[in-house]
Amino acid sequence: MLELFADLVLMPLIAFLFGLVLVLMARRVRAKIERRVGPPVLQPIYDIVKLYAKKTQISHGLMHDVSIMMLLGGFITAEIFLPVPGLDGLAAEGDLVTLVYIMMVPMLGLALGVGSCANPNGSIGISRALTSMLAYDVPFVVVIAGALIHYGSSNLIDVVRIQQEGGVSTWGVTTMPLLAFAGLIAMHGMLGKEPFELYIAPAEIATGPMVEMSGKYMGALFVMQCFQFYTVGVLYVTMFLGGGEMWLTFLPKVAAVIFISVAITNVFGRYKTEDVIRWMWRWPTAIGLVGLAFVMLKVN
Amino acid sequence: MTGSEKVPVVTDQPETCRVADAEEKSLLRKVMDNFADHCRSRSLFVLHYCTGCGAIELPPTITSRFDMERVGVSPMVTPRQADLLLITGYLSVKTLKRVILSYEQMQAPKYVVGFGSCTINGGMYWNSYATVKRLDQYIPVDSYIAGCMPRPEAIQQVFLDLMAKIDAGKATAWQDYYLNYDAYLGRQMNLFGQDWHTPTDVVAEAKHYGYVGNGTTGEHTALLDQRATWSLDTVPELYPARGRNERSRP
Incomplete structure (x- = not known):
């Protein structure tokens, strides 16, 4: 009981702290690609403390406050269900399907909150965000289904154990490379990076769902970004890169997955909403379905 | 007025108007405030109000030539998220209204920097009927940059000065707007x-x-x-003149 309680505290805490590192890495990589020096090491902490230390803030009603709870709560719950080295949390009780469901909660929470802001940019932004969720969830579900069939279990602890017992040759990325590739594209869409950044679009709809978020609300969104990087990275590592045996190999793997995403994002422009759906439902979905067919042939 | 006359004291103000002295703060409070001020100074989200010619000096300041993200200055796109409002050049009577609306939407502590001579004394538009001559008459301004136009080096210098001021807890012009x-x-x-x-x-x-x-x-x-x-229910005669x-x- 005490161990479980320690897990429930430690897992989100580690997620937040390593998420800060990932956010810093994303900003540094972007700066290097643009031939800049980039922000100092403590910049993510400065930003979050500064936003939480604002002296005035605007709330747009009860739903606006509840939406922040759903945002952070959704991700903190997701951390508890993701097994990391030495800490299993509730991963044995929940499974991959639960996790996929929980990962939708933050975006839905944001939609509820933005709806009460009455800002047209926010409404456009959140409708785009939910549309892009519809776009990347199709290949994502195909990838999840393939992984479930391949491992024969939806329990993430089993998934990690199977990969760790067999070594690199049983990692998802070697046994089902097509699904791993489709999964990488779906993860990229999930992070909301260019070219799938249609719902942030600073120059077009003024950061969309975040347009009315000020002070502490914006601070909560910065915290959420840390969790988002970490959750997506850990989920990918768990499914395709052998999960975590020890922290020294696990965290670099998570950082590598996020690095791929933030490194390629800078060379793209922004797709239109309909183009995102068309592209996501065509290429990653097709690659994922071929990968799924291979997996099913192998299983049979 | 003779020296024996008493200055009238306003007594009907609420209790909250009293600002605590620095000595009254507890040690923990002081440490927390200093830390918060330090974070504020190292993380400035900038909203550009780019209707003046000074806007052209900002891209080199932000991008790879001078790279202000090194000291935590990064552009933001809505007043809700921003800390620092940059007024880059002259304001007409019409654009000043938008500036005031944007300024009031920002969340305190908030800072304003006026770019160039136009915000100080009207600059080369000093005799125009349509331009605003002194920005600090309408919103509180923390710093000005003189020049027509200031180079990116001058803009960097004002950012650094403003950061030092915020770190010392002295950038309190935003309180003046309330007071x-x-x-x-x-x-x-x-x-x-x-x-x-x-x-x-x-x-x-x-x-x-x-x-x-x-x-x-x-x-x-x-x-x-x-x-x-006034409300929509009242009779139309009471409405202000249109236009x-x-x-x-x-």
């Missing part, structure tokens, strides 16, 4: 007409956050209060 709102509103009304008002209830904010001073309310805010009793201000009620 002397009536005077600011009066000068705005001089320019825009008596029916000028903004969606933000600055007096209520000042009361809520405890920044009420002797100048917060006065004859000009009384006009706002009078207008607040002088785009936010007049229909």
Whole structure:
């Protein structure tokens, strides 16, 4: 009981702290690609403390406050269900399907909150965000289904154990490379990076769902970004890169997955909403379905 | 006035207007405040108000040539998220209204920097009927950059000066807007007409956050209060004249 309680505290805490590192890495990589020096090491902490230390803030009603709870709560719950080295949390009780469901909660929470802001940019932004969720969830579900069939279990602890017992040759990325590739594209869409950044679009709809978020609300969104990087990275590592045996190999793997995403994002422009759906439902979905067919042939 | 005459003391202000002395703070409070001020100074989200020519100096300041993200200055796109409002050049009477609306939407602590001679004394537009001559008459300004136009080096210098000021806890111009709102509103009304008002209830904010001073309310805010009793249900004769201000009620 005490161990479980320690897990429930430690897992989100580690997620937040390593998420800060990932956010810093994303900003540094972007700066290097643009031939800049980039922000100092403590910049993510400065930003979050500064936003939480604002002296005035605007709330747009009860739903606006509840939406922040759903945002952070959704991700903190997701951390508890993701097994990391030495800490299993509730991963044995929940499974991959639960996790996929929980990962939708933050975006839905944001939609509820933005709806009460009455800002047209926010409404456009959140409708785009939910549309892009519809776009990347199709290949994502195909990838999840393939992984479930391949491992024969939806329990993430089993998934990690199977990969760790067999070594690199049983990692998802070697046994089902097509699904791993489709999964990488779906993860990229999930992070909301260019070219799938249609719902942030600073120059077009003024950061969309975040347009009315000020002070502490914006601070909560910065915290959420840390969790988002970490959750997506850990989920990918768990499914395709052998999960975590020890922290020294696990965290670099998570950082590598996020690095791929933030490194390629800078060379793209922004797709239109309909183009995102068309592209996501065509290429990653097709690659994922071929990968799924291979997996099913192998299983049979 | 002789020396024996007493200066009238305003007694009807609420208790919250008293600002605690620095000595009164507990040690923990001081450490927390210093840390928060340090973080504020190292993380400035900038909203560019780019209707003047100074906007052209900002891209090199932000991008790879001078790279202001090194010291935590990064551009933001909405006033809600921003800390620092950059007024890059001249303001016409019409654009000043938008600046005031944006400024009131920003969350305190907030800072304003005026770019170039135009915001200081009207610059080369000093004799135009349509431009605003001194920005700090209408919103509180923390720093000015002189020049026409200031080079990116000067912009960097003002960022560094502002950071030092914030770190020392001295960049408190935003409190002046709450403490002397009536005077600011009066000068705005001089320019825009008596029916000028903004969606933000600055007096209520000042009361809520405890920044009420002797100048917060006065004859000009009384006009706002009078207008607040108007509603769509009242008879049309009471509505203000149309056309002088785009936010007049229909």
